[in-house]
Amino acid sequence: xxxxxxxxxxxxxxxxxxxDVAKLCxxxxxxxxxxxxxxxxxxxxxxxxxxxxTCSVPIVTGDSRLCSQKAAVYSLDVEANPPExxxxxxxxxxxxxxxxxxxxxxxxxxxxxxxxxxxENFDQLLKEFGSATFSVEPDSxxxxxxxxxxxxxNETYRYEYGVPVQTVDAFLRLPSPVVSSWCSDMNPAAFLxxxxxxxxxxxxxxxxxxxxxxxxxxxxxxxxxxxxxxxQMVNITVQSVVIQSLNGMQTLLNGxxxxxxxxxxxxxxxxxxLGVSYHLTxxxxxxxxxxxxxxxxxxxxxxxxxxxxxxxxxxTQVNTTPVPLSGNPGYVVGLPVRAGFRPRGYPFPAEILFAxxxxxRHGQFTILQSTSNQDCLAAQGARTPILFGYNMVSGCxxxxxAGMKCQPLAQTLLDLLKGQSFPEYVASFGNSQAHxxxxxxxxxxxxxxxxxxxxxxxxxxxxxVSLEIAVQWTKYGxxxxxxxxxVNVSATIxxxxxxxxxxxxxxxxxxxxxxxxxxxxxPAEPGYKxxxxxxxxxxxxxxxxxx
Numbered sequence: 001x002x003x004x005x006x007x008x009x010x011x012x013x014x015x016x017x018x019x020d021v022a023k024l025c026x027x028x029x030x031x032x033x034x035x036x037x038x039x040x041x042x043x044x045x046x047x048x049x050x051x052x053x054t055c056s057v058p059i060v061t062g063d064s065r066l067c068s069q070k071a072a073v074y075s076l077d078v079e080a081n082p083p084e085x086x087x088x089x090x091x092x093x094x095x096x097x098x099x100x101x102x103x104x105x106x107x108x109x110x111x112x113x114x115x116x117x118x119x120e121n122f123d124q125l126l127k128e129f130g131s132a133t134f135s136v137e138p139d140s141x142x143x144x145x146x147x148x149x150x151x152x153x154n155e156t157y158r159y160e161y162g163v164p165v166q167t168v169d170a171f172l173r174l175p176s177p178v179v180s181s182w183c184s185d186m187n188p189a190a191f192l193x194x195x196x197x198x199x200x201x202x203x204x205x206x207x208x209x210x211x212x213x214x215x216x217x218x219x220x221x222x223x224x225x226x227x228x229x230x231x232q233m234v235n236i237t238v239q240s241v242v243i244q245s246l247n248g249m250q251t252l253l254n255g256x257x258x259x260x261x262x263x264x265x266x267x268x269x270x271x272x273x274l275g276v277s278y279h280l281t282x283x284x285x286x287x288x289x290x291x292x293x294x295x296x297x298x299x300x301x302x303x304x305x306x307x308x309x310x311x312x313x314x315x316t317q318v319n320t321t322p323v324p325l326s327g328n329p330g331y332v333v334g335l336p337v338r339a340g341f342r343p344r345g346y347p348f349p350a351e352i353l354f355a356x357x358x359x360x361r362h363g364q365f366t367i368l369q370s371t372s373n374q375d376c377l378a379a380q381g382a383r384t385p386i387l388f389g390y391n392m393v394s395g396c397x398x399x400x401x402a403g404m405k406c407q408p409l410a411q412t413l414l415d416l417l418k419g420q421s422f423p424e425y426v427a428s429f430g431n432s433q434a435h436x437x438x439x440x441x442x443x444x445x446x447x448x449x450x451x452x453x454x455x456x457x458x459x460x461x462x463x464x465v466s467l468e469i470a471v472q473w474t475k476y477g478x479x480x481x482x483x484x485x486x487v488n489v490s491a492t493i494x495x496x497x498x499x500x501x502x503x504x505x506x507x508x509x510x511x512x513x514x515x516x517x518x519x520x521x522x523p524a525e526p527g528y529k530x531x532x533x534x535x536x537x538x539x540x541x542x543x544x545x546x547x
Contacts (some may be wrong), residue, residue, distance in 0.1 A: 001400065008124065009239075012224065012257050016130070019062060019093050019292070021060050021061060021062055021069075021070050021071060021072045022087075022089060023462070024060050024062075024072070025040035025041055025042070025057075025060065025074075026057055026060070027040065027041065027056050027057045028040065028041045028042070028277055028376050030043070032516075034048045035459075035522055036052070037044050037052050037053060037054055037055060037056040038056055038057065039045075039052065039055035039056075039057065039058075039074035039075075039076070039085050039087075040057060040060060040072065040074055040480075041143075043402045044085075046082075046084060046085075047082075048528060049076070049083065049084055049085040049387060050082035050083050050084065052083070052085070053076075053178055054076065054356050055074045055075060055076060056086075056187070057074065058073065058074055059072065059073050060072040060074075061351075063100070063103070063475065064094070065086075065094070065099055065137060066094060066099060066100050066101075066103070066133060066194060066229050066541065067093070067094050067099035067100065067101050068091060068092070068093050068094065069091075069092055069094075070089060070090070070091060070092070070193075071089070071090050071091075071092040072087065072089055073088040073089075073090055074086070074087055074088070075088075076521065077252060089231070095318065098155065100274065110212035111451065112339070112424075116215045122168055124221075124244040134420055136430050137166075137423065156524055157227045157229050157230060158194075158227055158228075158230045158285055158286030158287065159191040159227060159228065159286040159288065160191065160286060161190075161191060161192045161193070161286070162190045162191065162192070162193060162227065163190065163191045163228065164188035164189065164190055164191070164321070164360050165188070165190070165191055165224060165226050165280070165288070165322045166191045166224070166225040166226065166229075167222040167223060167224050167225060168222055168223050168233060169180070169222050170222075170345050171188040171189070172189040172193055172222075172224060172278070173185050173186070173187065173188065173189070173193070173218055173219075174187050174189040174197060174278075174311050174313055175196070175197065175213065175311055176197040176201055176311070176500060177189060177198070177199040177200070181199055181200045182199060182201070182202070183199035183200060183201045183213065183309060185213060188354040189278065189348035191315070192282075192285075192315050193280075193313075194312075194313065194314050194315065195311075195312065196310070196311070196312045196491050197310070197311045198308060198309070198310045199308070199311075200306050200307070200308055200309075201213055201214065201306060201307050201309050201311060202305065202306050203269075203272065203305070203306060203307050204304075204305070205264060205268065205269045205300060205302050205304070206264075207369070208262045208264070208269035208272060208300065209262050209264065209269070209411060210389075211262075213273070213309075214222075214272045214307075215261055215262055215273065216238070216257065216260060216261065216271070216273060216295055216297070217231075217261065218273075219236070219273070219293055219295075220235075220236040220237075220238065221294055221402055223236070224236065224280075224288055224291050225288075225336075226287050226288050226289065226456070227286065227287050227288075233435050234289065234291050235262065235291070236278075236288065236291045236292065236293050237290075237291070237292050237293070237294060238258075238259070238292070238293055238294075238295065238528070239292040239294045240252065240253075240294045240295070241253045241258070241260065241294075241295050241297060242294075242295065242296045242297070243297050244296055244298040244299075245272060245298075245299070245494035246298075246299055248269070250296070260297060265300055267301065268299045268300065268301055269299060269300050270297075270298075270299045271297045271299075271459055272297060272298050272299060272300055272306060273295060273296075273297060274296045274298040274309055274310070275293070275295065275296035275310040275311070275312075276293055276295055276296075276309075276311050276312070277293065277294040277311075277312040277313070278291065278293050278311075278312070278313040278314070278434065279291075279293075279294070279313075279314050279315075279316065280292075280313070280314070280315050280316075281315075281316050281317070281318050282315060282316075282317060283317070283318050284317065284530045287406070289318060290318075296310075297437070298375050298408060311314070323428050325338075325431045325482075326338050326388065326430035327388075327429065327430020327431060327433075328431045329429045329430060329431050329483055330334065330389040330429060330430060330476060330477075330482070330483025330484040330485060331389070331429070331430040331473070331484040331485075332388065332430060332484075333388055333390075333446045333471065333484075333487070334387050334388065334389065334390065335387065335388055335390050335430065336364065336365065336385045336386065336387055337364075337365045337385075337386045337387070337426060337427070337471070337486070338364060338427035338430065338432065339364040339423035339425060339426045339427065339443075340364065340423055340425055340427075340432075340434070340440070341423050341424040341425065342422070342424055342425065347372075362545065363383065364385075364423060364496070365386045365423055366383035366384060366419055367383065367386060367392065367394055367419075367467070367469065367513040367514075367515060368382070368383065368384075368395065368396065368416060368417060368467075368511070368513040369382040369383055369384040369394055370394040370395060370396065371396065373510070374395075374396050374397045375396060375397065375399075376397060376398040376413070376416060376455045376511050377398070377412075377503065383419055386469070386471075386515050388430075388471075388473075388517070389484075389516075390488065390515070390517070391515060391516050391517060392513075392514065392515045393499070393513070393514045393515075394513050394514075395510055395511055395512035395513065396416075396510075396511050396519060397508050397510055398413070398440075398505060398508065398509050398510075398511050399508050400498065400506060400507045400508070401505075401506045401507055402500075402502060402503050402504065402506070404461075406463070409461070409463055410461070410462070410464065413463055413464050413465070413511060414464050414493075416511065417464060417466070417467040417493070417511070417513055418467065418491075420467075422491075423443065424442060424443055425440040425441060425442055425443065425456065426439065426440065426441050426443060426471075426485065426486055427439060427440055427441075427486070428441050428485050428486050429483070429485055429486075430484075441486055441487065441488065441489055442489075442491065443489045443490070443491055444488070444490040444491070445490075445491050446490060446491065446492040446493065447492065447494070449496065461497070461499075461500070462496070462497045463495060463498060464493050464494065464495050464514045465494055465495065465496045465497065465509060465510070465512070466493070466494040466511065466514070467491060467492070467494075467512075467513045468492045468494065468514050468520065469489070469491050469492075469513075469515045469516070470488075470489070471488075471489050471491045471515065471516070471518070472485060472486070472487055472489070472514050472518050472520050473485060473486045473517060473518070473520070474487050474519070474521045474522075475519070475521040482521075485489055490517070496509070
C-alpha cells in the first residue's frame with residue numbers, strides 16, 4: 001500500500017515543466033548520444049557540429065500564442081573551418097492582435113497525468129468521470145460570495161454585460177452540449193445574453209426520480225444574487241407549467257405554483273423536465289430584481305434511453321416592454337418588416353412616436369392572405385406578415401352583382417387590401433428604436449386619396465383592385481459584413497372602372513396584393529478593395545485552459 005501511495009503521489013505531481021527555450025530540444029531523441037543535425041542536442045560536441053549539414057530545428061520557442069517571448073535560434077557557420085554551430089537567444093514578438101500577455105496560470109504549462117485506477121480509488125474515479133460529461137474545474141474556481149476582503153468591502157457591485165449570473169452556491173446554470181450532444185450543467189448564464197440551447201440527457205424509468213437534472217427543483221432551488229458578491233437574494237418563481245403527453249400534445253396547468261417532482265406511475269416516469277425558460281428582470285443599475293422560470297414537463301416509458309431538453313434565458317429591463325427585433329442592426333432575411341404609425345399629438349411626446357411598435361411584430365406590416373375558397377368577402381381579416389427579402393403575391397376573387405352599392409363596395413375592398421391599421425412608417429433597420437425618429441422611413445402612398453379611389457357615375461363605378469408594395473433596400477456599412485437597410489417604401493393602389501351591370505347579371509374580378517424587394521446598392525468602385533481587414537476568427541480553444 002505504501003508503494004501504491006508513493007506511485008500516486010509521483011503521478012499527481014510529476015516533474016517540473018521546462019519553460020526555458022535554451023534547454024528545450026525537440027529533436028533530442030537518443031539518450032546520451034548526439035542526434036544528427038540536431039543543433040540543440042546537449043550531447044553533441046564541437047566535433048559533431050562540424051559534421052552537420054543543416055539544423056533540423058532552426059528555432060525553438062514556447063507557446064506561439066504569447067505576445068512576447070524568448071526564442072532560441074540555431075544555425076551553422078559553414079564558412080568556418082571546421083564548421084561550427086551558432087546559438088542566439090532573441091526576443092520574438094507575436095504580430096497577431098490576439099495574444100496572451102502572460103502565463104499566470106502555472107497549471108497550464110504542462111499536461112496533468114491522470115490518476116491511475118486502483119482497487120482503493122476505482123469507485124471514486126467512476127463516480128467522477130463515469131458519466132457522459134464531467135467537470136474539470138479546479139477547486140480554486142469556486143465562487144465564495146460571502147468572503148469579502150477589506151479592500152472591496154465598500155465597493156458597489158453591479159452586473160455588466162456577459163458576466164455570469166451568480167447564485168448562492170455558484171452561478172445560474174443553463175445546460176448546453178459540449179463536445180457531443182450530451183448535456184453539460186457547467187454552462188453559466190451570462191447577464192443580458194439571450195441564449196437558447198438543446199442537448200441530450202441520459203435517463204431511465206427506474207432511476208428518473210434520482211436524476212437531479214430532470215427535476216424542477218434542480219432549476220429553482222438556488223436563489224440568484226441581486227448583484228455580484230451581495231447578500232441580497234432573488235428567488236426563482238415558477239411562472240408556468242406545461243404538461244406534454246407522449247404523443248406531443250401540450251396542456252397548460254392552471255396552478256403554476258405547484259412543484260411537480262418526477263415519479264413512477266404505471267411503468268412511466270412522469271413530470272420529467274423537457275424544457276426550461278428563464279426570464280430575468282433587471283434595473284438600469286445592473287441589479288436583478290425578478291427571476292421566473294417556465295417549465296415543460298413530460299413522461300418517458302421503458303423504451304426511452306435519453307431525452308432532448310431545451311433551455312432558454314431572456315432579460316427585460318424593468319418598466320419597459322420587450323420588443324422583438326428583426327435584425328441587429330440590419331434586417332435578416334425571413335424576419336418581419338417592423339412598422340408603426342405616428343399617433344395624434346406628435347411630436348409630443350416623442351417616446352411614443354410609433355405606437356404600433358408592439359410585441360406582435362408579425363402583425364405590424366401585413367398583406368392579404370390567400371384562402372382556399374378564393375372568396376374575397378370571406379377572406380376579410382386573414383393577413384400574412386411581410387417578411388424581409390421575400391417577394392410575395394396573394395389574392396382572391398370578388399363576385400359583383402347588380403344590387404351592390406359602389407361606395408360601400410369600394411371601402412370594403414380598400415380595407416381588404418390595406419387591413420384595419422395600415423402603418424405609416426417602416427423601420428430602416430431591424431433594431432430601430434421607437435424614439436429614433438430618423439431611423440424610420442415614411443411609406444409613400446400613391447392614389448390612396450379617398451376622393452380618387454372611387455367615383456360614382458350614372459353608369460360606372462371605380463373600385464380598388466390591387467395593392468403593390470415596393471420596398472427598396474441597400475447594403476449599409478462595411479463590405480466585409482454589410483447590413484440590410486430599408487431606404488424607401490411605396491404602396492400603390494390600382495383602381496379599375498366598372499360599368500353598371502344589368503339586372504340579374506354578375507361579374508367576377510381578381511383582387512391582388514404583392515410585395516417586391518429591390519436591392520439598390522451601388523456597385524463597389526472599380527479597383528476598390530475592402531482592406532485593411534483582419535481575420536479575427538479565433539480557434540475554439542485559443543484561451544484554453546485560461547478562463
